[in-house]
Amino acid sequence: MKDIAIIGIGVTKFGELFHQSYDDLVRDAAMQAVKDAQISLDDIGAAWLSTAFPEIGVFKGRSGMDLCEPLSLYNIPVTRVSNFCASGADAIRNAVNALHAGECEVAMALGVEKLRDRQPQDSIVKMMVEYGHPFLQKGFTAAGTFAVYANRMMKEFGVTREDISNVSLKNHYHGSLNEKAFYQKPCSLEEVMKSPMVADPLTVLDSCPTTDGAACVILVRAEDVDKKKHNPIFIKGIGLSVSTGWDLPFFDPNHDFLSFEATRVAAKSAYKQAGITKPIDEIDLIEVHDCFSIVELITYEDLGLCKQGEAKDLIRGKETQLGGKIPVNVSGGLLSCGHPVGATGIRMVVEVSNHLRGNAGERQVKNAKRGLTHNIGGPGAIASVIILEN
Amino acid sequence: MSYIKSYGIALAHFRIEDTILNPKGKKDMMKSVCFSDEDVITLAVEATSTIYHQPSTIDAIFFATTSPVFKNRYHASYLADLLNLPQGILTLDFVNSSRSGTDALLLANVLINSGKYKNILVVASDVHFPSIGKELATPFGHAACANLISSEKGIAEITSAKSFSSSLAEEFSYKGKNIQYDLRFSRDAGFKTNLTSSLKNFVSNPKPYDAVILNSLYARMGGGVFSKAGFEEKQFAKDTLASKLGNTGAVHALLLLINELESEKKNILLVDYTNGTNILEVKNNSTGKTKLFQDELKNFELINSYQDYLLLRKAGNFNSSKYETKEMFSSEMMQEREKDTLQYLKGLKCDKCGTIYYLKSTRCKKCKSDKFSVIQLSKTGTVYTFTSEHYFPSSFPPISILVIDLDGGGRMTVQQTNTMYPERNKIEIGSKVKLVLRKMIEHDAKPNYFWKAIPMMS
Numbered sequence: 113m114k115d116i117a118i119i120g121i122g123v124t125k126f127g128e129l130f131h132q133s134y135d136d137l138v139r140d141a142a143m144q145a146v147k148d149a150q151i152s153l154d155d156i157g158a159a160w161l162s163t164a165f166p167e168i169g170v171f172k173g174r175s176g177m178d179l180c181e182p183l184s185l186y187n188i189p190v191t192r193v194s195n196f197c198a199s200g201a202d203a204i205r206n207a208v209n210a211l212h213a214g215e216c217e218v219a220m221a222l223g224v225e226k227l228r229d230r231q232p233q234d235s236i237v238k239m240m241v242e243y244g245h246p247f248l249q250k251g252f253t254a255a256g257t258f259a260v261y262a263n264r265m266m267k268e269f270g271v272t273r274e275d276i277s278n279v280s281l282k283n284h285y286h287g288s289l290n291e292k293a294f295y296q297k298p299c300s301l302e303e304v305m306k307s308p309m310v311a312d313p314l315t316v317l318d319s320c321p322t323t324d325g326a327a328c329v330i331l332v333r334a335e336d337v338d339k340k341k342h343n344p345i346f347i348k349g350i351g352l353s354v355s356t357g358w359d360l361p362f363f364d365p366n367h368d369f370l371s372f373e374a375t376r377v378a379a380k381s382a383y384k385q386a387g388i389t390k391p392i393d394e395i396d397l398i399e400v401h402d403c404f405s406i407v408e409l410i411t412y413e414d415l416g417l418c419k420q421g422e423a424k425d426l427i428r429g430k431e432t433q434l435g436g437k438i439p440v441n442v443s444g445g446l447l448s449c450g451h452p453v454g455a456t457g458i459r460m461v462v463e464v465s466n467h468l469r470g471n472a473g474e475r476q477v478k479n480a481k482r483g484l485t486h487n488i489g490g491p492g493a494i495a496s497v498i499i500l501e502n
Numbered sequence: 503m504s505y506i507k508s509y510g511i512a513l514a515h516f517r518i519e520d521t522i523l524n525p526k527g528k529k530d531m532m533k534s535v536c537f538s539d540e541d542v543i544t545l546a547v548e549a550t551s552t553i554y555h556q557p558s559t560i561d562a563i564f565f566a567t568t569s570p571v572f573k574n575r576y577h578a579s580y581l582a583d584l585l586n587l588p589q590g591i592l593t594l595d596f597v598n599s600s601r602s603g604t605d606a607l608l609l610a611n612v613l614i615n616s617g618k619y620k621n622i623l624v625v626a627s628d629v630h631f632p633s634i635g636k637e638l639a640t641p642f643g644h645a646a647c648a649n650l651i652s653s654e655k656g657i658a659e660i661t662s663a664k665s666f667s668s669s670l671a672e673e674f675s676y677k678g679k680n681i682q683y684d685l686r687f688s689r690d691a692g693f694k695t696n697l698t699s700s701l702k703n704f705v706s707n708p709k710p711y712d713a714v715i716l717n718s719l720y721a722r723m724g725g726g727v728f729s730k731a732g733f734e735e736k737q738f739a740k741d742t743l744a745s746k747l748g749n750t751g752a753v754h755a756l757l758l759l760i761n762e763l764e765s766e767k768k769n770i771l772l773v774d775y776t777n778g779t780n781i782l783e784v785k786n787n788s789t790g791k792t793k794l795f796q797d798e799l800k801n802f803e804l805i806n807s808y809q810d811y812l813l814l815r816k817a818g819n820f821n822s823s824k825y826e827t828k829e830m831f832s833s834e835m836m837q838e839r840e841k842d843t844l845q846y847l848k849g850l851k852c853d854k855c856g857t858i859y860y861l862k863s864t865r866c867k868k869c870k871s872d873k874f875s876v877i878q879l880s881k882t883g884t885v886y887t888f889t890s891e892h893y894f895p896s897s898f899p900p901i902s903i904l905v906i907d908l909d910g911g912g913r914m915t916v917q918q919t920n921t922m923y924p925e926r927n928k929i930e931i932g933s934k935v936k937l938v939l940r941k942m943i944e945h946d947a948k949p950n951y952f953w954k955a956i957p958m959m960s
Contacts, residue, residue: 237893237894240894241894241895242831243831244831245836246831246832246833246836246837246942246943246950246952247844247942247950247952248861248915249915250917250942250943250952251891251894251896251901251903251917252891252894252903252915253891253893253894255891255893256889256891256894256903259889260887260888260889260903260905261887262889263887263888263889263931264886264887264931267887267931308892309890309892309900310892310893311889311890311891311892311893312889312890312900356867359861360861360867362905362913362915363859363860363861363913363914363915364859364867364913365857365858365859365907365911365912365913366857366867366868367913369886369887369905
């Protein structure tokens with residue numbers, strides 16, 4: 113497989129962006145990326161728009177059309193991608209495939225979500241409460257669907273409340289170094305553990321906030337990179353797997369609530385493409401989908417950074433902190449940056465690209481050559497893994 | 503001859519002491535009170551859970567209550583469907599009177615004796631909440647009782663069942679308004695006269711009975727009538743349930759009967775008076791080994807305060823501290839087409855690897871085989887993992903969600919219920935639980951019942 117190169121990146125600030133509309137966010141991220149790639153909007157031959165929850169905001173993002181209108185980018189194919197929290201990464205995957213297939217010369221993948229125009233309880237919690245099956249899984253919010261993993265991890269592998277909270281502590285520290293994060297304040301272990309309970313054992317500070325935000329990448333085939341103009345980052349592997357369903361995880365007697373099969377399958381595929389056999393030694397930084405702090409711990413194991421049951425040792429040894437053996441979520445992760453669902457996967461790719469370019473400022477991972485991004489979607493059903501190199 | 507083949511009891515999990523309902527209340531008196539997701543339907547279903555019988559052999563179901571939840575819809579038909587009884591069987595409701603429990607029993611006896619019916623399920627269920635402030639002035643208590651009346655021999659035989667109607671009633675409601683006649687007049691001309699006539703007409707020899715039950719609001723005034731009819735004091739079976747459960751309306755007479763059956767009384771005369779008298783003569787054949795009711799009476803949780811009672815009573819006050827009331831989606835189409843799964847707990851067993859699924863699937867996730875057999879899942883299991891949701895709206899947040907491995911295979915994720923006091927109802931990984939049918943969306947005006955879990959009694 114030939115390499116695909118990212119030649120332009122753009123990301124908005126994440127958070128409560130009351131001054132920016134959905135269209136403003138699209139323009140903000142897209143024009144940063146276009147400028148970075150030094151191309152014209154009309155060079156773009158096809159685009160993918162990732163918005164997971166159009167109904168929550170302003171009815172924008174139900175189709176690719178909503179990318180075209182704010183940019184006046186008409187008469188090209190644009191498709192909306194929706195795959196829960198893995199939507200952004202899937203937009204990139206679709207763009208990569210189109211470049212391979214020769215559909216276009218320059219592709220855009222843009223993720224955007226406008227969630228804060230409503231009260232937090234009108235957003236994703238509302239969907240779980242008011243829609244969905246009236247009986248199956250009724251009573252769960254997103255936090256609960258991951259809290260059941262936390263309780264099983266604690267029982268099975270001796271993971272403690274402190275281990276889980278230390279993920280939040282680490283990511284909030286990282287977030288304090290990221291000027292585009294929603295929360296730019298470090299917190300104490302006590303603050304995490306004593307913040308209001310959401311779903312036992314996960315507290316408010318173990319849970320990521322859903323926010324507004326957008327992120328964009330421009331992609332070309334590696335052979336089309338203009339070395340004089342571009343500072344390219346290469347996509348070396350991209351895996352996506354749907355490994356269970358919306359209801360099945362909670363009704364499948366073989367599911368152990370200790371691992372996400374989707375992550376394992378997606379990682380295996382991406383590692384194979386990139387030729388990675390010992391991820392902890394061969395990868396310099398990772399952006400993990402820490403929607404709830406427990407998910408980051410489970411993902412250490414699913415990505416093969418350690419054996420199953422040993423994730424707690426990585427966090428206890430501060431191996432995943434900036435300066436550690438393998439820094440994870442130096443952006444602050446979803447816990448600090450916030451989670452505009454459709455944008456998050458692309459935001460991660462932008463983050464890793466900045467490190468691989470050496471442009472990440474205060475939180476720069478030294479000598480970063482290879483990075484990984486990971487998203488998990490739905491109740492752990494969908495996962496994507498992307499390997500990036502400079 | 504008709505027989506009581508088997509029976510089942512459902513008592514509400516909570517009790518409230520009269521002294522909490524009203525400072526003037528008597529000590530050692532309690533009322534049985536439903537949790538916010540219970541009603542006459544869920545109690546009725548629970549009462550039938552210990553009736554061991556093939557649903558396909560039941561050819562009628564009768565439902566009795568003073569607190570109907572449906573109008574223009576038969577509770578008995580609804581219940582027949584919930585219990586997966588054959589379609590098209592005789593389903594009748596007996597509502598409006600606290601005598602309706604024995605009315606149903608009486609008709610069941612007549613139909614069995616006609617030879618045209620073999621097995622009739624008689625279910626009485628009562629969930630009446632008096633108006634606020636009148637809890638001690640109005641009889642109430644929440645319970646259900648199910649009896650399988652059969653032509654086959656069972657634990658007790660109904661040797662006679664008669665009814666003597668009355669034109670007078672002491673207390674009743676007319677067009678929604680409560681009316682009470684002059685008590686001296688109505689008790690003499692109503693209660694005493696009717697009781698005297700019924701005993702005279704139906705009981706020729708008072709001697710053989712070792713338990714005489716009088717179920718009536720005026721039971722205390724019935725002694726004279728009975729002694730005039732030749733009964734002796736020692737034959738009387740006192741109502742020991744009223745102090746434990748309150749007056750359970752249409753269910754009460756049936757509970758008193760079961761109580762005497764479990765006390766191994768041999769010849770029971772059940773006299774049930776409300777605007778007319780039903781008299782049933784029951785011969786006890788049971789060995790007295792099963793103490794289902796006695797055991798059930800011991801299993802309850804006390805309500806701490808009148809404020810907590812009000813929270814329960816206003817079931818549908820669907821708020822959490824963090825979430826305002828929201829309408830939830832429910833669909834009768836969905837319940838109807840998915841009822842094999844949702845209601846009857848029919849699972850699929852993979853013919854190749856043996857994995858048992860609660861949810862339907864085309865292929866086995868584990869081995870990819872597409873051959874399944876339908877199997878009946880059990881209603882008991884062990885908690886595999888759990889959480890408590892503090893942000894999901896509920897009358898009593900947080901809602902505990904349990905992932906349960908069912909005994910015999912299959913996994914379900916359901917809410918825990920009866921959790922008015924969560925700290926007293928802590929569940930852990932490995933806890934044994936059982937499934938009970940409860941109202942799923944408490945404040946929804948539509949009927950929607952699904953399974954929730956409660957800890958198994960140790």
